Amino acid sequence: MDSFYSLAQGFSTALEPHNLMWAFVGTFLGTAIGVLPGIGPALTIALLLPVTVNVDPTGAFIMFAGIFYGAMYGGSTTSILLNTPGESGSMMTALEGNKMARNGRGAAALATAAIGSFVAGTIATVGVTFLAPPIAELAFIFKPQDYFALMVLAFMSVSVVMGTSRLRGFIALFLGLALGLIGIDGQTGVSRLAFGLPDLLDGVDMTVVLVSLFAVGEALYVASRFAFAPPHLNPISGGLWMTREDWKRSWKPWLRGTALGFPIGALPAGGAEIPTFLSYTIERKLTRHPEDFGTGAIEGVAGPEAANNAAAAGVLVPLLTLGLPTSATAAILLAAFQNYGLQPGPLLFINSGDLVWGLIASLYVGNIMLLILNLPLVGLWVRLLLIPRPYLYAGILIFSLVGIWGVSNSWLDLVLMFTIGCLGYVMRVYDFPIAPVLIGLILGPMAETQFRRALAIGQGDPLTLVSTPLSAVLIAISFAILIVPYLLRKMNARTHETRTSSVDSVGEKNSDGAAS
Known part of the structure; x- marks a missing residue:
């Protein structure tokens, strides 16, 4: 209620x-x-x-x-x-x-x-x-x-x-974690990765990173691979409504798709x-x-x-x-x-x-x-x-510059936007996923805080990180996500080698029998 x-x-x-x-x-x-x-x-x-x-x-x-x-x-x-x-x-x-x-x-x-x-x-x-x-x-x-x-x-x-590679995924994650560490440590007051720049003591502004990776990086990527061919549009024909047969064939897939999408969307x-x-x-x-x-x-x-x-x-x-x-x-x-x-x-x-x-x-x-x-x-x-792509992405870049300058009035943020935007372009070209960077940047400081609290409660004992049933299960699942795909690939490779060697041996026996 x-x-x-x-x-x-x-x-x-x-x-x-x-x-x-x-x-x-x-x-x-x-x-x-x-x-x-x-x-x-x-x-x-x-x-x-x-x-x-x-x-x-x-x-x-x-x-x-x-x-x-x-x-x-x-x-x-x-x-x-x-x-x-x-x-x-x-x-x-x-x-x-x-x-x-x-x-x-x-x-x-x-x-x-x-x-x-x-x-x-x-x-x-x-x-x-x-x-x-x-x-x-x-x-x-x-x-x-x-x-x-x-x-x-x-x-x-x-x-x-x-992404297509676990290595690329972890590189993107550690990049995000590193960006999240910039600034003053909340518990010790020590400056980290600020390189003597006062504007970095408060950390990298989240908006700068988001706009840089998505807007600037994407605009550079599209500009480097711009296609001049106009899009070919298929005509919309047949009316706006489905036939009775279309309804009959659609309603069950709608429900099955919903049953699949909602729980999987909620998973990390x-x-x-x-x-x-x-x-x-x-x-x-x-x-x-x-x-x-x-x-x-x-x-x-x-x-x-x-x-x-x-x-x-x-x-x-x-x-x-x-x-x-x-x-x-x-x-x-x-x-x-x-x-x-x-x-x-x-x-x-x-x-x-x-x-x-x-x-x-x-x-x-x-x-x-x-x-x-x-x-x-x-x-x-x-x-x-x-809409011509040059006009579209040029407008996005201008909108990004005006937005970042309007929030901070900082030249350093504009330099960071250009630098991180170039990094976003390189990641796009070499198929590095963007999401791990954002997850590392946002959750990294929160994970560090909870990590320190857990160790403080456990008086420095690292086993306190798996001292509750839930934490032990979650850590075990994390390691399984990391290790199980590797083990499955190894097992499949060995199975393939065994089958290949058995087929070769059968072929050799058949050839020997034919020769005799």
Whole structure:
């Protein structure tokens, strides 16, 4: 009953005219940037952080949530009509959606994506509503060693799962940890990695790093690989509504995609890629129309899109209840909370209940807005792709410079933005993941604080880090994430060698028998 009462209070906040305006702005912007390849919700929220300093926290986070949700949907439009996913979570949608568009069924693909996003987003938001408060209450029993073990798990999972190489993932993580150490040590008062520069004693501003890695690095990357060929748009044909057969084939994939996306999105490094891939695989196995897969199966659009949007809601559960970001966008949202002097976690529901429940209620409102916006305005979103990229990314760079200068009025921050932006470009070129840098930068200082507290309580005994059942389990899982993939590869290699040697020996015996 407490959740129902709190949600009702949240709706009274979310339905205020100025908050409805922020929700509309967020969903509109989110859909627009989701359509544009390379410009995701992380970049957009990072760019808006300096601008929204004077906006009240509730309105700002309602807008950020709208951007997050809108971008998850917007990527499906270009996936279907252009075979160009605007977001990584929309990659699987492109497989069948673009085939449907080429066959003249682009409207049905866009409709099932929009309705599936609405269904999954609404169901997943119900999950956030009723699961977040009890998880937040459980967090009160966490001890320092439990929090430290939880952050170690986040470090390990993000570094191992994201990117093409574990080595690159750990290099990115340690880079973020190093950036987080810059400034004055809160417990000893000693200056660390400041190199005698007074402006660095307060540490590196989070907004500078976010804007540098996403805006500057991405702009340099696109500029170095700019393609002059105009995009080829598939026509939207067949009306805006699905047939009865399309509805029949879509509703089960919507529910299955939601069931996959929400829990996986809540896991560290779960993201949207894993549940969308699993959803596509499951729908391909369960379909009664296997002949359509590869030529335009509507189940291959409905399931992954539902999983994509449900995963977006799942990300909010560990962020709001434990202060644990599980994706790059969640890390930027955590930075936004900290910019307003708020720390996500169990106390957030007590100290800032109006903000949290207003944010959760706005997710319901935003889902309805997305459905209303996206069905009739698909043609408008696709036309955004005709904006020349030089103009688009030049505008992003100028916006970044003005935003950073407006926040700090510091030349050092501009130099840092350029330097870290060049580093972001190098990481992009050599396929280093960005998320571990952000996770290390944000969670590194928090992990250090909990580590020191745990050792202080245990009088310096390192075994205190695994002295509680929860911390021992989390540390064990962390090591398993690190070691098990290596062991599995070794076992597979040995199995392959054994099979190869046995086949060779059989071949030699057969040749000897034939010779005799």
